[in-house]
Amino acid sequence: MKKIKKVSLAILILFVLLAAIAVAFLQYTKPKYEGNLTLAGLSKPTTVYIDDYGVPHIYAENQIDAMTTLGYVHAQDRLWQMELMRRIAPGKLAEIFGNVALKNDQFFLGTGIDENSQKAIDQLDKNAPTYLLANAYLKGINQYIEEGITPIELTLLDIKQEKFVLKDVYNILGYMSFSFAMAQKTDPLLTDIRDKYGMDYLQDFGLEGSLGTTQLKSYKGKFKEYATIAKSVTQLLETSPVPAFIGSNSWVIGGAKTKSGKVILANDPHIMFSQPGTWYEAHIVCPDYEIYGYYIAGVPYPLLGHNRDYAYGLTMFENDDVDFFQEKDNPNNPKQYITTDGFKNYTYQQKIIKVKDSSDVKLNIKTSVHGPIVNGLLDGIEDKPSIAMSWIYTQQKNKILEAVYSLCHAKNLEDFQKNIALIHAPGLNIMYGDAKGNIAWITSGKLYKVPSSVNTNFILNGNNGIDDKKEWLPFSKNPVAINPPWHYVYSANNQPEAIDGYLYPGYYLSKDRANRIDALLSSKNNWTRSDVEKMMVDNKSTSAETIVANMVKHLVVSEFSDNKKEAVRLLKSWKATHNVTDVAPTIYNKWLYFYLKNTFEDELGPENFKLLIGTHVIKQIIEKQSQNSTSPWWDNTTTKSKKETQAEILNKSFNDAIASLELQLGIDIKAWQWGKVHQIEFQHPIGKLALFKKFFNIGSFPVAGSNEVINNQMFFYSDDPKYNIKAGPSTRRIIDFSDIENSISVLPTGQSGNPMSQHYSDQTDLFVNGKFRKMKLNRLEIIQTSTKLVFNPK
Known part of the structure; x- marks a missing residue:
C-alpha cells in the first residue's frame, strides 16, 4: 500500500x-507590451503606447520608422493569422494542415492570384513611398519572426517560419478580393434552374432587376448540373480558416442633419466570424502623418481609417466581377477550343503542392482566353464541359496596394476620390466624411456593359463572340454621391440606380437594411453620436411584418392547437424586433426555413437547396414570393397526382415549424426566446478540435439581431436547434467630427490573436451587448491609460 x-x-x-x-x-x-527593445531599420527611437484595449499608438520621427514598428507589434499579436493569410492564394495550406486543405490549395493556386501578385510587384515603382513603406512594415514582421516568441499555433503545427515578402501582401489582398465575389456561388445554380425548369421559375428571383426597388441614389450634381461548381466553391470558402467578407453597413451624416453641425461616419463591415477577428487597430503619429487604422493581417495599409481631417469606411459593392464561360472543345483535339477566330490552344501549367506528412501533389492548370478551366480545380465536374472562370481582378492591371496606400494618405476629398479609380476589383462602396463638412459615397471597380441579349447571372457561351463582349466603362461612370442635397449617404450592399439607363449587374442584397437606414436617417435633423450608437444595433426588420401578414392570412387557424394559435397571435402582434427575449423571431425564422424547404427542395434536391439558402438571392425572394400565389414553385413536383397551392405549402410549413420547436424547446411557448437559439461562438481554426476548443474559442453567447437587420447577425436558415451565427459586424465604428478624440468603436473579441494576452477577448462582452469603447487620439490620455514600449535603433 x-x-x-x-x-x-x-x-x-x-x-x-x-x-x-x-x-x-x-x-x-x-506579447511584450512594455519595456525596451531594439529594432533594425529605425533611424531614431520610436515609442509605442499600448492602451487599455491593446491598441498600439506609435509615435515616430518618420513614416519608415513607424511602419517598421507597426510590422513588429502587429506580428507579436497576429503572426499566426498572418501565416494563415499568406498561404491561401499560393496554395500552401496543405503544407501545414495536410490533405484536409488540399482542395483549397488546388483551387486557389489555379485562380492565378499568385502570378498576378508577382506581375503587380514587377510593375511597382521601387522608389515610391508605397513600396518603401510596405517593405519597412515587412522588415518589422521579419525581425519579430527572428527574435520574438513563436506563437503557440505554429509550435503545435510544427511550422517553420519563412520571411514575409511583398508578394505575400498581394496574395492576401487577392484572396480577400476573391472572397467578396458572389458569382461563383450563384451563377451555376441559376443556370441549372433555367436549363431544367425554364425562365418561369426564375421570375421570383428578379434577375431583370425587379427586386432592386431600393436603389442607392447617385448625385454629381441544355441541363448539365453546373451547380456542382457553386457547391465546390462554397464549401471551400465556408471551410477556409480565414474569414470571407459578406456584406456591410455604412452611412455618413452631413452637418445639416447633426446636432453639432459636424459630420458623423458609421461603418460595420460584415465578415465571417473567426478568432482572431479580421481587424487589428493601430494609431500612427509622425510629424507629417497621422492615421488611426484598421489593418488586415499582413497588409501594411489600413482598409478603414480616420484622423482629425477625414474618415473612411467600406461596404461590398456586390457588382458582378466574375463570369463563367463554357468552352467548346475541338472534337478532334481536346487541347484546343473553338473561338470566333478558329481553334485556339489551351495553355497548360504544372504546379507542385506540398502536403504535410504525404507526397507532393502535381496540379495541372488549363487556361483559355477567358481564364483558368475550373474542371480540374474543383470536385465533381471533371466530366463536364470545360468551364472557364473570368475574374476582373486577375485580368486588369493590379494597383490595389497603391490604392490602399492612397486611401490613408489622401490630402482632400478630390485626392481621395481620384485614387479609388486604381481599384479594378473588388467592387467596394467607399464611404467618406471630413472635418470640412464633405460627405461622399464612391464606388470602386472596373465596370462594363454587355449586350442586352447577355445575362451574366448564367454560365455564358465562350465561343459565340457575343457573351464575352464587354464595353469597359470609364471611372467617371461609377455610381457616386458627393455632398447630396439630402445631406446623408448610406450603403447596405444594394443596387445603385441606373446610370445612363443601365443597371449594373450584381448580387445585391435585399432592401431591408437599406430601407431601415434610410427611414431612420431621413426622419431626424439633430443626430448625435449617441443616436448613431443606438442605430448601429437596431434590430427591427422592415419586411418581416409584411411577410408575416402575407403568410398568416393563408393559415387555417380554426384547425390549430392552442400552441399554434398562440404562435399566430405572437406573430400578428410582433413589431419585427429581434431582441434576445423576443419569442416571435424564433417562430418566424423556423417557419421561413420550412416554407423555403417545402417550396424549393423538391425541384432542387437537398444539396442544391442548401446552396440556394447560402446565396444573397434567397433573401431577395421571400417577400415577393409571399405575395405571388401563382409562383410555379408552390407545386410539389414529387406528388404527381395533384398541384399544391401556396396555402397548402404555408400551412404545412407552419405545422412543421411548431412541431420542430416543441421538440427542440419544449411545449411552453414562452420559453422559445430568441437568445436560446440565436447564438455566437468565435471559433479558432485549431479550436475546431475538441481538445483545444476551450483554450482557443470564445463563446458561445446569446445575441440580438438577425439576418438583414442593421445589427446583421447572419445565419443560414435551417432546422438546427440553434442558429449558429456565421457572420456579422467585424467592427462597429462611429467617427464624430464634433468630438473626434472621443470617437468610438468595438471589435467582436479583442486586439490580440495570442490566447495568453489579456486582449484576446476583452471586448467580447461589449460587442455582444451592443456597447462601445473609445478610439483614443489625445496623446496625454493615451499616455495615462497605456503601457510604454520603446524601440531603439539597432
Missing part, C-alpha cells in the same frame, strides 16, 4: 510539474 501511495504521489508531483511548465511556457509566449 505504501508503495502504491508513493507511486501515486510521484505521478501527482510529475503532473503538477508538467502543468507548471506548460503554464510557464504559455506565460512566456505573451
Whole structure:
C-alpha cells in the first residue's frame, strides 16, 4: 500500500510539474507590451503606447520608422493569422494542415492570384513611398519572426517560419478580393434552374432587376448540373480558416442633419466570424502623418481609417466581377477550343503542392482566353464541359496596394476620390466624411456593359463572340454621391440606380437594411453620436411584418392547437424586433426555413437547396414570393397526382415549424426566446478540435439581431436547434467630427490573436451587448491609460 501511495504521489508531483511548465511556457509566449527593445531599420527611437484595449499608438520621427514598428507589434499579436493569410492564394495550406486543405490549395493556386501578385510587384515603382513603406512594415514582421516568441499555433503545427515578402501582401489582398465575389456561388445554380425548369421559375428571383426597388441614389450634381461548381466553391470558402467578407453597413451624416453641425461616419463591415477577428487597430503619429487604422493581417495599409481631417469606411459593392464561360472543345483535339477566330490552344501549367506528412501533389492548370478551366480545380465536374472562370481582378492591371496606400494618405476629398479609380476589383462602396463638412459615397471597380441579349447571372457561351463582349466603362461612370442635397449617404450592399439607363449587374442584397437606414436617417435633423450608437444595433426588420401578414392570412387557424394559435397571435402582434427575449423571431425564422424547404427542395434536391439558402438571392425572394400565389414553385413536383397551392405549402410549413420547436424547446411557448437559439461562438481554426476548443474559442453567447437587420447577425436558415451565427459586424465604428478624440468603436473579441494576452477577448462582452469603447487620439490620455514600449535603433 505504501508503495502504491508513493507511486501515486510521484505521478501527482510529475503532473503538477508538467502543468507548471506548460503554464510557464504559455506565460512566456505573451506579447511584450512594455519595456525596451531594439529594432533594425529605425533611424531614431520610436515609442509605442499600448492602451487599455491593446491598441498600439506609435509615435515616430518618420513614416519608415513607424511602419517598421507597426510590422513588429502587429506580428507579436497576429503572426499566426498572418501565416494563415499568406498561404491561401499560393496554395500552401496543405503544407501545414495536410490533405484536409488540399482542395483549397488546388483551387486557389489555379485562380492565378499568385502570378498576378508577382506581375503587380514587377510593375511597382521601387522608389515610391508605397513600396518603401510596405517593405519597412515587412522588415518589422521579419525581425519579430527572428527574435520574438513563436506563437503557440505554429509550435503545435510544427511550422517553420519563412520571411514575409511583398508578394505575400498581394496574395492576401487577392484572396480577400476573391472572397467578396458572389458569382461563383450563384451563377451555376441559376443556370441549372433555367436549363431544367425554364425562365418561369426564375421570375421570383428578379434577375431583370425587379427586386432592386431600393436603389442607392447617385448625385454629381441544355441541363448539365453546373451547380456542382457553386457547391465546390462554397464549401471551400465556408471551410477556409480565414474569414470571407459578406456584406456591410455604412452611412455618413452631413452637418445639416447633426446636432453639432459636424459630420458623423458609421461603418460595420460584415465578415465571417473567426478568432482572431479580421481587424487589428493601430494609431500612427509622425510629424507629417497621422492615421488611426484598421489593418488586415499582413497588409501594411489600413482598409478603414480616420484622423482629425477625414474618415473612411467600406461596404461590398456586390457588382458582378466574375463570369463563367463554357468552352467548346475541338472534337478532334481536346487541347484546343473553338473561338470566333478558329481553334485556339489551351495553355497548360504544372504546379507542385506540398502536403504535410504525404507526397507532393502535381496540379495541372488549363487556361483559355477567358481564364483558368475550373474542371480540374474543383470536385465533381471533371466530366463536364470545360468551364472557364473570368475574374476582373486577375485580368486588369493590379494597383490595389497603391490604392490602399492612397486611401490613408489622401490630402482632400478630390485626392481621395481620384485614387479609388486604381481599384479594378473588388467592387467596394467607399464611404467618406471630413472635418470640412464633405460627405461622399464612391464606388470602386472596373465596370462594363454587355449586350442586352447577355445575362451574366448564367454560365455564358465562350465561343459565340457575343457573351464575352464587354464595353469597359470609364471611372467617371461609377455610381457616386458627393455632398447630396439630402445631406446623408448610406450603403447596405444594394443596387445603385441606373446610370445612363443601365443597371449594373450584381448580387445585391435585399432592401431591408437599406430601407431601415434610410427611414431612420431621413426622419431626424439633430443626430448625435449617441443616436448613431443606438442605430448601429437596431434590430427591427422592415419586411418581416409584411411577410408575416402575407403568410398568416393563408393559415387555417380554426384547425390549430392552442400552441399554434398562440404562435399566430405572437406573430400578428410582433413589431419585427429581434431582441434576445423576443419569442416571435424564433417562430418566424423556423417557419421561413420550412416554407423555403417545402417550396424549393423538391425541384432542387437537398444539396442544391442548401446552396440556394447560402446565396444573397434567397433573401431577395421571400417577400415577393409571399405575395405571388401563382409562383410555379408552390407545386410539389414529387406528388404527381395533384398541384399544391401556396396555402397548402404555408400551412404545412407552419405545422412543421411548431412541431420542430416543441421538440427542440419544449411545449411552453414562452420559453422559445430568441437568445436560446440565436447564438455566437468565435471559433479558432485549431479550436475546431475538441481538445483545444476551450483554450482557443470564445463563446458561445446569446445575441440580438438577425439576418438583414442593421445589427446583421447572419445565419443560414435551417432546422438546427440553434442558429449558429456565421457572420456579422467585424467592427462597429462611429467617427464624430464634433468630438473626434472621443470617437468610438468595438471589435467582436479583442486586439490580440495570442490566447495568453489579456486582449484576446476583452471586448467580447461589449460587442455582444451592443456597447462601445473609445478610439483614443489625445496623446496625454493615451499616455495615462497605456503601457510604454520603446524601440531603439539597432
